[in-house]
Amino acid sequence: xxxxxxxxxxxxxxxxxxxxxxxxxxxxxxxxxxxxxxxxxxxxxxxxxxxxxxxxxxxxxxxxxxxxxxxxxxxxxxxxxxxxxxxxxxxxxxxxxxxxxxxxxxxxxxxxx
Amino acid sequence: xxxxxxxxxxxxxxxxxxxxxxxxxxxxxxxxxxxxxxxxxxxxxxxxxxxxxxxxxxxxxxxxxxxxxxxxxxxxxxxxxxxxxxxxxxxxxxxxxxxxxxxxxxxxxxxx
Numbered sequence: 001x002x003x004x005x006x007x008x009x010x011x012x013x014x015x016x017x018x019x020x021x022x023x024x025x026x027x028x029x030x031x032x033x034x035x036x037x038x039x040x041x042x043x044x045x046x047x048x049x050x051x052x053x054x055x056x057x058x059x060x061x062x063x064x065x066x067x068x069x070x071x072x073x074x075x076x077x078x079x080x081x082x083x084x085x086x087x088x089x090x091x092x093x094x095x096x097x098x099x100x101x102x103x104x105x106x107x108x109x110x111x112x113x
Numbered sequence: 114x115x116x117x118x119x120x121x122x123x124x125x126x127x128x129x130x131x132x133x134x135x136x137x138x139x140x141x142x143x144x145x146x147x148x149x150x151x152x153x154x155x156x157x158x159x160x161x162x163x164x165x166x167x168x169x170x171x172x173x174x175x176x177x178x179x180x181x182x183x184x185x186x187x188x189x190x191x192x193x194x195x196x197x198x199x200x201x202x203x204x205x206x207x208x209x210x211x212x213x214x215x216x217x218x219x220x221x222x223x224x225x
Contacts, residue, residue, distance in 0.1 A: 042215040099213075104157040
């Protein structure tokens, strides 16, 4: 069982370009999350999805969008990347809602130039 | 907005020393509390959690945490650290409305 996989592992992107970060889980968890991790700021929630077909905004949603067409996949899209979106992005999932233990993917390191 | 505070962002200590990391939160209602650990180059994983019951919670690798409701605290402890405990430690608090708030983390370096 792989748990949560994320792709790509790392990416360097020119400002203004569109980018989709992929996240797939094989645990059949209902809820999925996207966080960004920045030095000295910890993890901040970007978007979440409680079940397939639903999404919600987290603490820092601006500039990002998500979709949840099925249980397993939860892609994060940057429509027009900006340098302030340089960060490490973690996808996570939980069986219940975010009151439950979350399981994290290995992360995507994104650099926007 | 609810907040989670972790103090002493950088902690350096020698092997066999005791470790205590503080975590305070600002919400007065029912909360679920977590400590996650991120080893160098790895993703976050759960260290321990408190939902209800005994306020002294034991986790993996000899870690424990104590929930003190009156102090809004959930401090993490380990009596004798090892070099392999070098990692970043995050306190997280679930306070409702599908929001899990993380603290800014404690970078712990254990010197052999």
